[in-house]
Amino acid sequence: MPHDNVEVLVSFEIIETMTSETASRHATEYMVATRDGAELATDVYLPGNATTHSAILVRTPYDKSSRYTALKHEAEYFRQRGFAFVAQDVRGKFRSSGETVPYEFDVADAYDTAEWIARQPWSNGRIGVSGASYYGFTTWAAVASGHPAIKAAIPQVTGIEMGGTHVASRWRHEVPPFLALNDLLQIWTNNEGYLAEIDWASDRVANIIAQWHEQVGECAGATRLLDMASRQDWYNPYGARHPYHTTNIPILHWQNWYDPGLAPSGFRDWRYFRSQPSQRNLHYLRVGSADHSGYKLEDVGAGDKRNPYVSEQALAEKIETECGEMADFFDEHLNGVPLGQARPRARWHVGHVGWQSSADYPPPSRPLTFHLATTGEHIHGLSLETKDSATTVEWTHDPKDPVPSTTHIEAVWFILAAYPDERALAERSDVLTFRTEPLAENLDFAGQPVLTGQISFSSPSTHVFAKLQDVCPDGTTRPISWGRVVMSESTGTDLHLAMDDNAYRVQQGHRLQLQIQSSDFPHFAIHPGTDESPWLATTRIPSRQGIEIGGPRGAQLTLPVITIAES
Incomplete structure (x- = not known):
């Protein structure tokens, strides 16, 4: 339905406004203070036993309690595996205070959150970070922060240079995606989120953005995009701590083939790290025949009954298998639990065939x-x-x-x-x-x-x-x-x-x-x-x-x- 305060224009229509969903009864929410005074809403899920635990940190702009992220469901799996699970709304989103600006604060906020976790009585001082899409970027931001408690990471369906396309546009060098601007307007205007039908053919892009700002609110990311596009600048949200030069912990690069929006960036990251003699052996690859959302090639034609965003059964199966793989990686690199057999450097799925392993990727061809x-x-x-x-x-x-x-x-x-x-x-x-x-x-x-x-x-x-x-x-x-x-x-x-x-x-x-x-x-x-x-x-x-x-x-x-x- 249209947003109550939005006049429906030719250029766009607000279909739905996304507000905070109900938190899990198993979560305890804390407001974690950052160095500049923002407060980040943070859910902590603890295992039942009263010992200390390694923590899994996930920082998302998509509502830490939402069915969309399913973090409250993933938390139950990690609790059962003996991990503390920490889910946080990033600055300026849903329950967290501060400016709604993508990328700008995530390195510092990740450091401050890791520092808070390390001081908790239930923490053993070891943290793994993970997340998909934008919260795959926040995973890389946490790695870049260099906090000593962060010992391993699984960035999923993302790329280190995600921000370079998202809020900047070097359009003389790369074909600019409307996908990025569509995402900025809907997610990064204010604490809430929107599902909007934007008619990109109806007007000049600058006019569509101006209409959005007038009717819904200022989107700082879209304003930056237009400014950066005019200047052709490269955008680096990491400052002096770009992950290409600061990564020194084990990373499981998690990609899906059918993700034209972000997989290309993720594979550039993989190839870069594997080309560096001092870093290459810290990196592992896992690639599925699935799309950005996790829907699998083998399920094409099955409709919503195999869609983890819609089907409870599909979600449960996804959590059991994929969170299982993630927990194994974190057990190995946070808790020193050895695998039954050596972890392959690269594990990848061939469409219409099945899973393969190799000493590197790409394999010999x-x-x-x-x-x-x-x-x-x-x-x-x-x-x-x-x-x-x-x-x-x-x-x-x-x-x-x-x-x-x-x-x-x-x-x-x-x-x-x-x-x-x-x-x-x-x-x-x-x-x-x-x-x-x-x-x-x-x-x-x-x-x-x-x-x-x-x-x-x-x-x-x-x-x-x-x-x-x-x-x-x-x-x-x-x-x-x-x-x-x-x-x-x-x-x-x-x-x-x-x-x-x-x-x-x-x-x-x-x-x-x-x-x-x-x-x-x-x-x-x-x-x-x-x-x-x-x-x-x-x-x-x-x-x-x-x-x-x-x-x-x-x-x-x-x-x-x-x-x-x-x-």
Whole structure:
């Protein structure tokens, strides 16, 4: 229902206002004071026995008592495993005081909270930190704080540089997501939260933000986003304590393949740490065939009965299995409890196959290269053979008629629960489609598909989106990997687009499909066809794009193919 004090405008409608939910009867709430006088609402869940315990700290902006976070349910599992569980509303959200500003205070507030925990009579002085999405960022902020009691961390479905996209926009270097601004307005306006239907096509972004500020309230994060976009500054909420340079505790990187919003950042973190000789052995990886919300590929088609945000049974199963994995990691690194067998460095799920382990990730692979090929038809070919002659296939990007995203903007976070059939995209003239013949045998890959080639564009710069899809025998077309890049006169025409990581089996009889386009709206901002910022552009001009097919510089798609031993 509309918010009582909000006039419904063309640009947005408030569907629901999210207020604090009922706390758990097992929690004792404390107001933890920070160094500058803010008070952070903090629930403590203790095991039944009267000894000291290692603590698990989770700091969230999404209401520590909500069904959405399910922290009060997770707390019961960790209590049974002998941990104290500490859940906190971050500064400026729900029951906590202070300014509602994302990222700015989380390093210091995490330190102050860890200091408070370490002084409690039930604490043994050892803390593990964990959380998903933004509270995955607060996990990294706690690591960056350097508090000596923090001994291990599990950042989930997040990335260290989450803030760099969220409240800053280096739009000349990265395709700017409306996903981020949508999130800022709904979550970071005040202590409450909102579910809003925002019509991003109705007006300029700056006007939509101004309307929001007038009708709902000032969103400091959105104001910063516009300011940072105009200055093209890099945003660093860690100060001098960036985790890349300060991490010295064991980390379990927890990602899901079907998370185009944050998994790319998380995998950059993993690759960075594994490249550092002094840090690499502190890091472990766990990746599921699931989306940001945890909905699994194997459950596609089962609807809400397998959705942990809706189904009590699905939530209970998720907590039993996933909190079990987390508790094992914290037992090992906080309490010195050895595993029955050595922990694998990387554990990852192959879609349509199952869990695999390896000494590193990506695992050993061989490159399999497909050449983009013209067929004379609307749908082009992906072939293992190349043609000697070169041609250019073109498309027109019209910013007034962008290629539509195939899910609602909110659904990008639960994309498998809403797993789109994308077959209709192939009918658009501004989407280039390349497809193999039906596969004679299963094709397994793990890592990043890479698209290379020569791109031409008539505008000063352009966006190039690539999507890898699985076309089923009945024509159903499912996305399995995404990628996007900004190309400009300064970067040149050489395209090297490393798409998002996945581990997947394209099954015998299915077709592998690649699509190339210049927009994905409203998940991402529309390139205006000019040199203006996509956030602030007042003019929109169609532009021509092209990709070279065949010949020595012809476009190629390379997959990292793996061999899976059949059981």
